[in-house]
Amino acid sequence: MQPSSTAREAVDDESGLNDAWLVERTRRGDQAAFGVLVRRYERKLIRVMARLVRDPEVARDLAQETFWRVYNRLDRFDTGRRFGPWLFRVGVNLGLDHLRRGRSDPPHGSLDRIHGDDGAPFDPPDPDPRVRAELAQEVQFILAQLPVAYRTILVLRDLEGFSSSEVAAIVGRREATIRWRLSKAREKFRQIWERRQDAAREAATDG
Structure with a gap:
């Protein structure tokens, strides 16, 4: 299903769009809506991954894998819950799995x-x-x-x-x-x- 021109214009104006609406639009085939979610959370997700695995390249890979998994599980997501914590839960679990395999250094902080x-x-x-x-x-x-x-x-x-x-x-x-x-x-x-x-x-x- 292709998004209507009105929906596209709404997605183009990212300010004020709530996550639940964007998730629902994505479920209907509007990939631009998911792009808004990626832009909204990508930087912080990569930063969290980097603190956990201490490797910027691995952190970016894990963030990409996180978004991929979330995208493919959106049909199971309860929009009554908050999207952000769910996204980071998937990401943190991936990061912890990576650490348990002993493939990176511990997190770094200030x-x-x-x-x-x-x-x-x-x-x-x-x-x-x-x-x-x-x-x-x-x-x-x-x-x-x-x-x-x-x-x-x-x-x-x-x-x-x-x-x-x-x-x-x-x-x-x-x-x-x-x-x-x-x-x-x-x-x-x-x-x-x-x-x-x-x-x-x-x-x-x-x-």
């Missing part, structure tokens, strides 16, 4: 986006770009020590800024479970961070 277990920002002590680069490497190392479930929630919640309810929808868990895991993940992150800082201070003193 220390100033990690929060303590009290919810307060875990800010770096020095704004010097060189120091911040070293801290970013330290964050990458510490994230690698966390279980995948905790790591994923930290990436989504603290690095990408998804709400707890959105993270719950993405990973398929209750919001209360997400809050509990997030607290545990932040606590473990801080514990490893503090141990490594103590070890570094002792090494400097011994030297």
Whole structure:
């Protein structure tokens, strides 16, 4: 079925179009509508994938695979639900599968986006770009020590800024479970961070 000229004009004007309408248009054969969804979510999806797999090329491939799978499953999508969290759930699952196969490095983040277990920002002590680069490497190392479930929630919640309810929808868990895991993940992150800082201070003193 070809979209009418009125529908095409509506899709051309992307502002104000809700996801459910675009999904329904796509189901009716309007590929331009799906193109709007791709443009709406592509950048953030690639960024999330890159944080998980630490390879820009792989991240783009995973994002493309995500859109392909979502496109082919639209007939099963409940438009009463939010499209964005469903899309990211498919993408995150692909990213986690990739990590479980051991084909990439752990995610990379910025220390100033990690929060303590009290919810307060875990800010770096020095704004010097060189120091911040070293801290970013330290964050990458510490994230690698966390279980995948905790790591994923930290990436989504603290690095990408998804709400707890959105993270719950993405990973398929209750919001209360997400809050509990997030607290545990932040606590473990801080514990490893503090141990490594103590070890570094002792090494400097011994030297």
